[in-house]
Amino acid sequence: EAQVTQNPRYLITVTGKKLTVTCSQNMNHEYMSWYRQDPGLGLRQIYYSMNVEVTDKGDVPEGYKVSRKEKRNFPLILESPSPNQTSLYFCASSQNTPGSGANVLTFGAGSRLTVL
Amino acid sequence: GDSVTQMEGPVTLSEEAFLTINCTYTATGYPSLFWYVQYPGEGLQLLLKATKADDKGSNKGFEATYRKETTSFHLEKGSVQVSDSAVYFCALTDPYSSASKIIFGSGTRLSIRP
Numbered sequence: 001e002a003q004v005t006q007n008p009r010y011l012i013t014v015t016g017k018k019l020t021v022t023c024s025q026n027m028n029h030e031y032m033s034w035y036r037q038d039p040g041l042g043l044r045q046i047y048y049s050m051n052v053e054v055t056d057k058g059d060v061p062e063g064y065k066v067s068r069k070e071k072r073n074f075p076l077i078l079e080s081p082s083p084n085q086t087s088l089y090f091c092a093s094s095q096n097t098p099g100s101g102a103n104v105l106t107f108g109a110g111s112r113l114t115v116l
Numbered sequence: 117g118d119s120v121t122q123m124e125g126p127v128t129l130s131e132e133a134f135l136t137i138n139c140t141y142t143a144t145g146y147p148s149l150f151w152y153v154q155y156p157g158e159g160l161q162l163l164l165k166a167t168k169a170d171d172k173g174s175n176k177g178f179e180a181t182y183r184k185e186t187t188s189f190h191l192e193k194g195s196v197q198v199s200d201s202a203v204y205f206c207a208l209t210d211p212y213s214s215a216s217k218i219i220f221g222s223g224t225r226l227s228i229r230p
Binding site: 004033040041042043045048050056058090092097098099100103104105106107108109110 | 150152157158159160161162165205209210211216217218220221222223
């Protein structure tokens with residue numbers, strides 16, 4: 001089954017304790033992206049990647065890091081989490097960049113993170 | 117820059133009612149337009165899309181028509197069901213100004229009463 005898998009789905013942590021949210025897709029997609037979803041703000045893009053070793057900042061990159069060493073994986077790293085990073089996070093992928101040919105994004109199920 | 121504005125929710129309707137969720141956009145180029153739906157506890161999934169003016173996207177009884185003259189892409193359904201309760205996101209991609217991203221509206225929560 002074609003899918004984007006995120007782990008963990010739920011996590012409660014404390015301020016300053018490094019964590020990684022993993023994202024993996026099995027569709028050989030080139031484009032991958034991370035979003036956070038907050039009430040009243042919709043989805044905001046954190047980082048995206050157009051291919052292996054190619055990453056770039058989205059609209060809200062502060063406090064996050066990403067890497068793209070393999071095509072299928074795109075982990076989101078919070079080096080020193082803070083309470084304002086409490087949110088619902090989504091990873092998504094598409095065959096090409098969204099703007100080319102109206103590519104459709106496939107989303108993971110989400111990871112709910114709470115930072116105390 | 118490009119943006120998407122959709123009606124604020126929550127929207128609460130009775131089963132079999134007619135649904136409209138308004139969406140308007142601003143874009144510098146010729147965008148493609150989308151509606152995504154997020155069911156409780158799940159990620160977003162594509163509901164329908166339209167890639168050029170006057171195109172109509174449709175799926176699961178939902179429809180939306182790409183209106184360039186009014187820069188709108190309103191979502192409609194003639195008779196809603198309880199299972200349609202979800203959050204709906206209007207979105208656009210614009211290869212001329214934002215090829216690397218999709219721009220989402222803030223989402224509209226829809227609740228259907230039995």
